[in-house]
Amino acid sequence: MEPTNIEAPEYFHKVVDCQWACPAHTPVPEYIRMIAEGRYADAYMVNWKSNVFPGILGRTCDRPCEPACRRVRVEDEPVAICRLKRVAADNKEPIEDRLPRPAATPNGKRIACVGAGPASLTVARDLAPMGYRVEIFDADAKAGGMIRSQIPRFRLPESVIDEEVGYITGLGPVMRLGERVESLGALLKEDYDAIFVGCGAPRGRDLDLPGRQEAAANIHIGIDWLSSVSFGHITRIGRRVIVLGGGNTAMDCCRTSRRLGGEAVKVIVRSGFDEMKASPWEKEDAMHEDIPILNFLVPKAFTHEAGRLTGVTFEPVEAVVDEAGRRRLVPIGEADVHHACDDVLVAVGQENAFPWIERDIGIEFDDWGMPVVSEVSFASTNPKVFFGGDAAFGPKNIIWAVAHGHDAAISIHRHCRGEDVTVRPAPGVTLVSQKMGIHEWSYDNDVSNDARFRVPLRPKAEALGNVKLEVELGFDAAVGFHEAQRCLNCDIETVFAEPLCIECDACVDICPMDCITFTANGPEADLRERLSAPALNAAQDLYVSAPLGGTGRVMVKDEDVCLHCGLCAERCPTGAWDMRKFLLDMTHAEAA
Amino acid sequence: MTYITKPRLHHPLLQPNALGFTRRDYEGKVSTLCAGCGHDSISAAIIQACFDLDLPPHRLAKLSGIGCSSKTPDYFLGGAHGFNSVHGRMPSVLTGANLANRELIYLGVSGDGDSASIGLGQFAHAMRRGVNMTYIVENNGVYGLTKGQFSATSDKGSKSKKGVVNHDQPIELVGLALQLGASFVARGFSGDKAQLVPLIKAAIGHKGAAFIDVISPCVQFNNHPGSTKSFDYVREHNAAVNRLDVIAPRKEIVVDYEPGSVERVAQHDGSVLTLRKLAADYDPTDRAAAITHLQAHQAIGEIVTGLLYVDPAARDLHDYLGTVETPLNRLGDAELTPGARALAAINQSLR
Ligand SMILES: Cc1cc2nc3c(=O)[nH]c(=O)nc-3n(C[C@H](O)[C@H](O)[C@H](O)COP(=O)(O)OP(=O)(O)OC[C@H]3O[C@@H](n4cnc5c(N)ncnc54)[C@H](O)[C@@H]3O)c2cc1C
Ligand SMILES: Cc1ncc(C[n+]2csc(CCOP(=O)(O)OP(=O)(O)O)c2C)c(N)n1
Ligand code: SF4
Ligand code: SF4
Ligand code: SF4
Numbered sequence: 045m046e047p048t049n050i051e052a053p054e055y056f057h058k059v060v061d062c063q064w065a066c067p068a069h070t071p072v073p074e075y076i077r078m079i080a081e082g083r084y085a086d087a088y089m090v091n092w093k094s095n096v097f098p099g100i101l102g103r104t105c106d107r108p109c110e111p112a113c114r115r116v117r118v119e120d121e122p123v124a125i126c127r128l129k130r131v132a133a134d135n136k137e138p139i140e141d142r143l144p145r146p147a148a149t150p151n152g153k154r155i156a157c158v159g160a161g162p163a164s165l166t167v168a169r170d171l172a173p174m175g176y177r178v179e180i181f182d183a184d185a186k187a188g189g190m191i192r193s194q195i196p197r198f199r200l201p202e203s204v205i206d207e208e209v210g211y212i213t214g215l216g217p218v219m220r221l222g223e224r225v226e227s228l229g230a231l232l233k234e235d236y237d238a239i240f241v242g243c244g245a246p247r248g249r250d251l252d253l254p255g256r257q258e259a260a261a262n263i264h265i266g267i268d269w270l271s272s273v274s275f276g277h278i279t280r281i282g283r284r285v286i287v288l289g290g291g292n293t294a295m296d297c298c299r300t301s302r303r304l305g306g307e308a309v310k311v312i313v314r315s316g317f318d319e320m321k322a323s324p325w326e327k328e329d330a331m332h333e334d335i336p337i338l339n340f341l342v343p344k345a346f347t348h349e350a351g352r353l354t355g356v357t358f359e360p361v362e363a364v365v366d367e368a369g370r371r372r373l374v375p376i377g378e379a380d381v382h383h384a385c386d387d388v389l390v391a392v393g394q395e396n397a398f399p400w401i402e403r404d405i406g407i408e409f410d411d412w413g414m415p416v417v418s419e420v421s422f423a424s425t426n427p428k429v430f431f432g433g434d435a436a437f438g439p440k441n442i443i444w445a446v447a448h449g450h451d452a453a454i455s456i457h458r459h460c461r462g463e464d465v466t467v468r469p470a471p472g473v474t475l476v477s478q479k480m481g482i483h484e485w486s487y488d489n490d491v492s493n494d495a496r497f498r499v500p501l502r503p504k505a506e507a508l509g510n511v512k513l514e515v516e517l518g519f520d521a522a523v524g525f526h527e528a529q530r531c532l533n534c535d536i537e538t539v540f541a542e543p544l545c546i547e548c549d550a551c552v553d554i555c556p557m558d559c560i561t562f563t564a565n566g567p568e569a570d571l572r573e574r575l576s577a578p579a580l581n582a583a584q585d586l587y588v589s590a591p592l593g594g595t596g597r598v599m600v601k602d603e604d605v606c607l608h609c610g611l612c613a614e615r616c617p618t619g620a621w622d623m624r625k626f627l628l629d630m631t632h633a634e635a636a
Numbered sequence: 637m638t639y640i641t642k643p644r645l646h647h648p649l650l651q652p653n654a655l656g657f658t659r660r661d662y663e664g665k666v667s668t669l670c671a672g673c674g675h676d677s678i679s680a681a682i683i684q685a686c687f688d689l690d691l692p693p694h695r696l697a698k699l700s701g702i703g704c705s706s707k708t709p710d711y712f713l714g715g716a717h718g719f720n721s722v723h724g725r726m727p728s729v730l731t732g733a734n735l736a737n738r739e740l741i742y743l744g745v746s747g748d749g750d751s752a753s754i755g756l757g758q759f760a761h762a763m764r765r766g767v768n769m770t771y772i773v774e775n776n777g778v779y780g781l782t783k784g785q786f787s788a789t790s791d792k793g794s795k796s797k798k799g800v801v802n803h804d805q806p807i808e809l810v811g812l813a814l815q816l817g818a819s820f821v822a823r824g825f826s827g828d829k830a831q832l833v834p835l836i837k838a839a840i841g842h843k844g845a846a847f848i849d850v851i852s853p854c855v856q857f858n859n860h861p862g863s864t865k866s867f868d869y870v871r872e873h874n875a876a877v878n879r880l881d882v883i884a885p886r887k888e889i890v891v892d893y894e895p896g897s898v899e900r901v902a903q904h905d906g907s908v909l910t911l912r913k914l915a916a917d918y919d920p921t922d923r924a925a926a927i928t929h930l931q932a933h934q935a936i937g938e939i940v941t942g943l944l945y946v947d948p949a950a951r952d953l954h955d956y957l958g959t960v961e962t963p964l965n966r967l968g969d970a971e972l973t974p975g976a977r978a979l980a981a982i983n984q985s986l987r
């Protein structure tokens with residue numbers, strides 16, 4: 045193999061698995077160390093800069109970082125990265141004076157954002173302090189988008205939304221709430237310098253089965269029903285409830301039902317348990333609230349009597365893999381089953397809908413009715429119009445909406461300066477030695493043997509009694525500290541200097557994870573087989589040195605399960621290994 | 637925080653041996669030696685060898701003298717018996733222990749100062765008596781622990797870190813062991829575990845006095861240009877006579893070498909030593925030839941390594957003395973005080 049180019053920013057970035065997996069590339073280990081030191085406000089600001097909504101995301105994030113966490117591969121469960129964000133948010137001292145100030149002088153550019161969800165708010169957060177006049181339109185009376193309208197209050201208290209949305213509205217965007225944009229064509233005529241479409245994916249799919257019309261009074265579309273609950277229009281549901289669907293919306297529907305009078309609430313899903321779209325922890329939370337999940341049942345009809353819903357019939361199926369390798373659900377030939385109920389919540393998917401965007405204003409749509417949007421610049425085929433969040437590529441989640449928002453803001457800024465939006469700014473990267481003395485490092489390198497801590501919950505009876513009462517209590521400072529200590533500091537990188545190495549083997553002998561090998565060079569596939577421990581995880585890079593002076597062998601380090609304990613550097617007699625902190629700072633619009 | 641102990645976590649694919657232990661279970665306390673010391677690599681090789689041999693740690697006794705090298709038994713096999721004796725006196729303490737209980741596996745760990753300077757007499761007698769043990773000298777050519785004075789194995793002409801030249805003739809422990817009748821003699825290098833681990837495994841399987849001289853650079857006091865025990869010097873002058881594989885008893889022997897290039901030696905414990913020849917016509921079962929080969933190569937400045945000599949039919953001290961097989965601590969009153977009649981019979985036999 046060729047010697048590894050550690051100057052390329054992506055090399056060490058990939059080693060920081062969580063940061064690499066985070067759509068907004070939040071410097072996770074950096075803020076976790078701050079939490080361990082009790083520097084909650086600092087930790088909050090590291091987050092705020094990257095992901096804008098630390099308190100909200102610390103309760104609701106889809107956390108793509110956690111399955112990526114190295115702890116999964118060396119132990120079992122990931123660091124509770126998400127809930128540690130909440131520790132920072134809950135315990136911080138006031139941070140208002142650390143926020144950017146509204147721009148002192150406008151730069152003369154006007155931007156319209158359609159929708160006040162996390163995507164638009166991120167665009168405003170980046171552009172407003174730079175002097176842009178950002179006007180945010182939303183049909184709803186309050187900003188926040190689905191964060192406010194969909195996510196149930198028992199998962200996310202409204203005070204947290206108010207606080208973090210408030211930090212952005214405080215930057216001076218013009219909030220045009222209660223104003224639905226009925227025509228993009230008309231908006232274009234108002235001569236904004238750019239328009240950002242962050243209108244989300246607002247339409248819940250229906251199930252057109254026999255009985256749907258007749259029993260309509262007790263059949264509700266999940267997301268419409270949830271927003272009605274959020275806005276206080278609905279406060280009760282029947283005693284027996286069936287939720288159809290296996291995604292996160294279904295989980296919110298069933299748990300909300302339990303709090304609004306639903307005593308016998310069931311989730312019934314077409315697919316198997318493992319194939320359900322809901323995150324594992326959402327399923328766990330639902331089952332904890334005594335909600336059974338029934339699988340492999342395909343709904344066939346709504347039953348009704350005298351215009352009233354009486355239940356749903358299902359056909360039992362099983363999953364079969366056909367010749368082409370596709371999974372299909374086929375009936376197992378058993379009789380249909382009937383589940384009686386008083387209400388049904390349909391949570392079988394969410395769709396985009398753009399009835400307010402004319403098709404003749406230069407914005408191209410594909411065969412599925414989605415706008416053609418660049419994944420790099422988020423520009424549509426109309427150079428003035430950018431998309432982001434759920435509106436761009438279909439429903440995702442908050443952290444993706446934020447990442448899109450940052451990227452779209454860069455494009456809008458470049459567009460307004462007449463620059464090419466496909467040219468993207470490089471991230472800021474620093475790599476700094478953590479050595480303080482012969483046996484002293486500036487980070488806590490002792491590896492915690494603690495298993496992941498569970499977030500304490502409010503007693504079930506109390507939690508189910510009030511739809512607005514937050515069910516998770518969050519880690520207290522002490523547990524937060526211990527959970528933070530589980531982080532392996534994957535951003536403290538092992539950096540190798542071949543001219544210094546005398547090939548004494550000390551690093552090989554001490555490494556607890558058998559990461560390091562000195563061997564004859566070879567092609568990657570061959571090298572992976574003959575290391576101290578075989579490197580079978582091809583998703584993780586090998587770090588290969590230039591040939592060494594003593595024997596002509598190369599040093600090969602498998603990054604996969606390195607604990608970043610620094611023992612290699614500690615044991616190296618010549619300082620050929622050093623532990624250096626890699627900090628990657630995404631460049632946002634301001635510095636672009 | 638630093639100076640941490642090695643984390644308990646290990647590679648997810650780390651395999652257990654026949655006893656269900658992983659290699660990590662054969663480790664000891666965290667080493668206090670200088671970073672990069674060759675001795676730590678030898679500890680790692682001993683750990684690997686004992687793991688490979690499926691040794692139950694409590695069946696092993698580690699004995700040592702005084703020195704950095706003699707400290708190392710604390711850093712491997714935490715579950716074994718250990719005795720850190722007096723400077724140069726490991727061989728006699730080990731001999732005593734071995735006579736009292738022949739059921740343990742004896743590992744003597746010593747330094748060049750410990751064995752060639754103060755303990756030379758002790759070393760000689762353990763070899764000539766055929767004490768059943770593995771005797772490892774971690775040879776760095778200096779007294780590491782007392783700050784790097786030349787030891788008795790330091791080569792004539794070798795320079796100290798400060799530039800002082802050694803004028804004394806070195807004691808060649810491998811040559812001595814051969815002359816004194818050791819029945820297994822080998823030399824390895826701390827920087828070549830592929831060679832060292834099989835040597836240690838073979839020595840442990842050997843019945844009789846097994847001696848391994850392991851060149852082990854002292855990174856602190858003897859790893860500079862002008863030293864003949866530095867990493868660079870040893871790598872440049874290493875002349876291995878063979879490459880060894882140890883095949884455990886009852887394992888199938890798979891041949892993948894050219895005919896004639898390999899020699900096989902069956903040991904007492906049933907293991908088979910497979911020796912791939914590197915030096916043409918080197919015969920590791922010919923003691924006199926081994927001595928000659930060693931001296932010839934030493935004269936041209938080469939360091940001969942590998943398995944130099946083995947006598948697979950060797951006997952040990954217990955055989956010569958006809959001692960009781962049962963460990964002394966398991967003998968009961970009846971065996972230990974056979975009574976007046978037995979005494980009378982002995983007296984009678986001597987009249
Ligand atoms: C039940 C449910 C639970 C969820 N839970 C989570 C969770 O726990 N974690 C997570 O990360 N994600 C969750 N999501 C997904 C998440 O809410 C969305 O992915 C995210 O809010 C998308 O952000 P956005 O900025 O693209 O748009 P949205 O948040 O959807 O905001 C769009 C806004 O645009 C407004 N709008 C639309 N059209 C117009 C128009 N023509 N004129 C004016 N205003 C308009 C809407 O009123 C809305 O306020 C959940 C979604 C649902 C449905
Ligand atoms: C009777 C006695 N004399 C002298 C010493 C001082 N002393 C301690 S270690 C040592 C030399 C050790 O050299 P070596 O065996 O080569 O071990 P190394 O430290 O080099 O591994 C000496 C002379 C002692 N401890 N006891
Ligand atoms: S930091 Fe060094 S010693 Fe620790 S696990 Fe990684 S490579 Fe091994
Ligand atoms: S400890 Fe340092 S000098 Fe020794 S082999 Fe490792 S990198 Fe090289
Ligand atoms: S002084 Fe030499 S022998 Fe002793 S620990 Fe240090 S490097 Fe090893």
Ligand SMILES: [Mg+2]
Nearest residue numbers: 747748776778
């Ligand atoms: Mg010595």
